Amino acid sequence: MINLRPLPSVMYFNQLFTAIVKLKRFNPHSTIISLFRQLELFGIKPNMHSIGILANCYCHLGRVDFGFSLLGKIIKLGHPLDSVIFNTLINGNIHSDKLPQAAHLLNQILKLGFQPDLIMYSTIVKGLCRIGDNASALAFLNKMQSRSHFKPDIVLYSTIIDSLCKDRLLQQALALFSSMKIEGIKPNVVTYTSLIRGLYNSGFGDEAQRVLTEMLDSNIAPNVKTYSMLVDMFCKDGCVDQAQSILKHMIEKGATPNIITYNALLDGYCLRGQMEDAENLLHLMAENGWEPNLVSFNTMLNGYCKAKKVDKALNIFQEIFRKDITPNVVTYSTLIDGLCKANRLPSARKLFKEMRALGIAPDAVTYASLLDSLCKSGRRDEAVKLLEDMEDNGVKPRIFIYNILMNNLCEAGQLEDTANFFSDLVSKGLQPNIRTYNILIKGFCKKGLVREVAQVLRIMEEDGCPPDDVTFNTIIEGYIFNNDLSNALYYHNLMAGKGFEADAHTLSLFIGLKLK
Numbered sequence: 001m002i003n004l005r006p007l008p009s010v011m012y013f014n015q016l017f018t019a020i021v022k023l024k025r026f027n028p029h030s031t032i033i034s035l036f037r038q039l040e041l042f043g044i045k046p047n048m049h050s051i052g053i054l055a056n057c058y059c060h061l062g063r064v065d066f067g068f069s070l071l072g073k074i075i076k077l078g079h080p081l082d083s084v085i086f087n088t089l090i091n092g093n094i095h096s097d098k099l100p101q102a103a104h105l106l107n108q109i110l111k112l113g114f115q116p117d118l119i120m121y122s123t124i125v126k127g128l129c130r131i132g133d134n135a136s137a138l139a140f141l142n143k144m145q146s147r148s149h150f151k152p153d154i155v156l157y158s159t160i161i162d163s164l165c166k167d168r169l170l171q172q173a174l175a176l177f178s179s180m181k182i183e184g185i186k187p188n189v190v191t192y193t194s195l196i197r198g199l200y201n202s203g204f205g206d207e208a209q210r211v212l213t214e215m216l217d218s219n220i221a222p223n224v225k226t227y228s229m230l231v232d233m234f235c236k237d238g239c240v241d242q243a244q245s246i247l248k249h250m251i252e253k254g255a256t257p258n259i260i261t262y263n264a265l266l267d268g269y270c271l272r273g274q275m276e277d278a279e280n281l282l283h284l285m286a287e288n289g290w291e292p293n294l295v296s297f298n299t300m301l302n303g304y305c306k307a308k309k310v311d312k313a314l315n316i317f318q319e320i321f322r323k324d325i326t327p328n329v330v331t332y333s334t335l336i337d338g339l340c341k342a343n344r345l346p347s348a349r350k351l352f353k354e355m356r357a358l359g360i361a362p363d364a365v366t367y368a369s370l371l372d373s374l375c376k377s378g379r380r381d382e383a384v385k386l387l388e389d390m391e392d393n394g395v396k397p398r399i400f401i402y403n404i405l406m407n408n409l410c411e412a413g414q415l416e417d418t419a420n421f422f423s424d425l426v427s428k429g430l431q432p433n434i435r436t437y438n439i440l441i442k443g444f445c446k447k448g449l450v451r452e453v454a455q456v457l458r459i460m461e462e463d464g465c466p467p468d469d470v471t472f473n474t475i476i477e478g479y480i481f482n483n484d485l486s487n488a489l490y491y492h493n494l495m496a497g498k499g500f501e502a503d504a505h506t507l508s509l510f511i512g513l514k515l516k
Contacts, residue, residue, distance in 0.1 A: 002042055013039060014049045021053065029057035048079050055085055059092025064101070067092055083117050090120060094127035102127055118144075122156045129163035134172070137163065151183070158191045165198025173198060189215070193226045200233050208233075221253065228261040235268025243268050259290045266296055270303025275312070278303055294320070298330050305338025313338050329355070333366040340373035348373065364390075364398050371401065375408030383408075399425065403435050410443035418443050432463065438470050445478025450487070453478065469500040476502065480509045 001008050001016070017035065020028045036046065036054055046054070051070050058067040067089050074081060086109055093102035106124060109116060121144050128137040137160050144152050157180045164173035177195060180187065192215040199208035212230075215222070222230070227250040234243035243265055247257060262285045269278040278300060282292050292300075297320050304313035317335055320327050332355040339348035352370060355362065367390045374383040383405065390397060402425045409418040422440060425432065437460050444452045453475050460467055472495035479488035488510070492502060502510070 002038070007042060007044060010039070010044050010047055010050055013044065014047070014053065017050075017053050021056070029060045032057050045077065046073075048074070048082065048084070051079070052084050052088055055088045055092070059088060059095065062096050064089060064092040064096055064098065081112075081114070083114070083120060086114065087117075087119050087123060091123050094123060094130065097131075099127045099131060099133075118153060118156075122153075122159070125156055126159055129159055132163070132167060134160070134163055134167060134169060138172075138176075145183075152185075154180075154185055154188055154191065157185060158188070158194060161191055162194035162198075165194050165201075168198070168202050170198060170202055170204065187215075187218075187220075189220050189223050189226060192220060193223070193229060196226070197229050197233075205237075222250070222255070224250070224255050224258055224261065227255055228258065228264055231261055232264035232267070235264055235271065238268075238272065240265070240268040240272055240274070257288070257290075259285070259293055259296070262290055263293075263295050263299060266299050270299050270306070273303070273307050275300075275303055275307055275309070291323075294325050294328060294331070297323075297325065298328075298334060301331065301334045301338070305334055305341070308342065310335075310338045310342045310344065327355075327360070329360055329363050329366065332360060333363065333369065336366055337369035340369045343373075343377075345370075345373050345377060361393070362390075362395065364395055364401060367395060367397075368401055368404055372404045372408070375405065380408070380412070380414075397425075397428075397430075399430050399433055399436060402430065403433075403439060406436065406439045406443075410439055410446065413446065415443045415447050415449075432465065434460075434465055434468055434471070437465060437467075438474060441471060441478075442474050445474060445481070448478075448482055450475070450478045450482055450484070467498075469495070469503070472498075472500055473503050473506045476506050477509055480506075 001012065017032050020032055033054065036050065039046070051074055055067040055070050058064065058070075071081065071085070074085065086105070090102045090105055093099070093105065102124060106116060106120065109120075121140060125137045125140050128134075128140065141152055141156065141160060144156075157176065161173050161176055161180075164170070164176065173195060177187065177191070180191075192211060195211050196208045196215075199205075199211060227246060230246050231243045234240070234246065247261065247265060250257060250261075262281065266278055266281055269275070269281060282296065282300070285292055285296070297316055300316045301313050304310070304316060313335055317327070317331070320331065332351060336348045336351050339345070339351065348370060352362065352366070355366075367386065371383050371386055374380070374386065387397065387401070387405070390401075402421055406418045406421050409415075409421065418440065422432070422436070425436075437456060441453055441456055444450065444456070457467060457471075460471075472491055475491050476488050476495070479485075479491065492510075495502065
């Protein structure tokens, strides 16, 4: 184009550069900036469209400051400033996680006498939702509603509703949903999908079903995202047959399942141990043009490990490499846990070294599997060293890590070491949970130190962690083993008063004690 004479208009170059920008996987932004510089050397002056493309490229590269420098260029070239360039710069700040700067720019725009448009407000609201500042997003919405020249649209409402649902602020989301309909704005499939997912994930399955029915009654057809969400919901509830029906229905309606849909159903099969069905689904995915991705393979790994078919899981692991897919920490953690549970500790440790050699940092879950296996195989000194290694590598032990170590020490009768670990976790600012306290109580009961139990119960109440049915059953069993029927009955009555019931094992011990 630059060798043509006469030179083409800048409009044709803009068309070319707009097309190049869309080739996102080639990271074209630096290239376009360089090409624009060449154009100026040939005397082709950019117009407002050109400057908009340039500003967008700078923003995508995280150089919003260079984008701002283009404002001076616009004035120098005699072009009037418009909302497009301002929207681009605001969007650039938001994508660079510079929301205060975006808000400051909006204020400067107002001071210059420019009237923000719907896109500008929507961009700010999107940024606020992105950081979870729902209160400010709603305040912006109210500000927009108070202005008469434009009204919020369905995209803006859907953005805020989605954010509220993700933060489980369901009452506010439903209120905004009703308000939107009162304003005469009809919800679309995106709005409904966000609400249904939010309600379901917060445990309001019946309400989610009601919203789904409302959507269908309004003749709003589910899209692939909706169908995928429904498949995932049914699978997580163990209703794989219904999930299969959803998949069949969506295909009949002309909606093509994507990798997310297939992975959701795959997870359902694996959760139920239907590994043959999972394998068949993998083949079906490939036949329909969806090659299994890392999520697919991690799901299969988890399924085989849960089904105690570790060799099958190892085959899947090799398949990941054959497909030239890079495994992640979930891949290794899943397989390490499977090997540990299959009493194949040497193989698990070898895999642990391999992941570190590849630069994949183990997380708390990875360490937990190894720690548990080391303790159960009597290698408690090695477990303590691994805990130190974990902390040295910047992985903070979470409460479940301490629970594993304390439980294994209790089982081995090492109550003093258990108490030391309890003190250690408290000193590190970790909050003991009900499992932690139940382990301590079990340890005291095993050692016959049932009098210490009352003190632990008092600490639990003070920490806002009231005893549960496991706590009471453990205490009662402790007193029974110490032939103290009086205290056993006392705690049984106390447990009943709190709405808990004795389990089958505790009841059998009571009967045995009374028959003596």
